[in-house]
């Protein structure tokens with residue numbers, strides 16, 4: 591679909607190029623030195639019909655390009671439900687990839703054919719760019735912020751993965767592969783080795799960083815409950831309402847005071863510089879798991895399990 595738009599743009603550009611070149615050649619020949627043409631008759635100075643045409647036609651043309659491009663853009667940024675989720679950490683100079691089941695790989699991304707894959711990406715240092723030409727995909731990967739992108743491979747095979755943003759000495763070596771496998775093979779690949787689920791790893795980190803000192807199973811008036819938090823609407827002190835997503839959870843761990851939940855105080859210390867992005871992937875996964883529907887029912891947001899953490903506080 592991106593290709594179609596490109597071909598259309600090329601055709602439009604070609605049309606104008608040839609039209610302009612042809613006019614240049616025609617006039618150069620017609621009015622060349624020595625040619626016996628009338629250069630003195632007063633030409634027309636205005637022609638309303640022509641002016642309307644050359645204003646309206648380009649407007650329509652550019653609106654077509656705009657609408658078409660915008661539709662593709664929105665599609666590219668709205669992942670369908672039920673994606674295979676993958677975390678991508680870019681750093682000088684490698685791609686660290688972690689599947690939602692806990693499988694990890696470096697510079698290679700295995701994906702299933704025929705199922706959408708959603709990438710949540712962040713950089714640990716400078717700006718990188720995740721670029722898979724065969725999929726017509728390119729997304730800058732920024733430090734300090736999750737960016738997402740999705741795609742669906744429709745043909746098994748191996749595809750080049752590049753870093754498309756100059757990121758230092760070994761930028762040109764920051765390359766890899768996307769390996770698209772048939773669903774059965776992919777399922778087999780997922781089984782291929784012992785893995786620790788990110789939720790489990792996150793739970794251990796939750797204890798390691800002493801998040802559980804405050805964010806305990808018992809209701810603690812000093813910190814908002816974490817069970818049922820993920821995906822819910824949060825009201826902040828200034829009245830703003832937002833949805834608790836991965837970016838919000840991550841920010842609330844690193845900069846707890848950036849967004850204080852209404853009714854609570856800024857008590858939690860910052861964890862900036864103490865927790866790596868890889869650990870944050872796991873912590874976020876753990877916090878997400880606290881909000882998974884359970885038979886007992888969820889939402890109202892109290893501790894279904896032990897340890898809550900973020901919006902704002904937490905002790906070390």
Ligand code: CUA
Nearest residue numbers: 718753755757
């Ligand atoms: Cu990473 Cu260039």
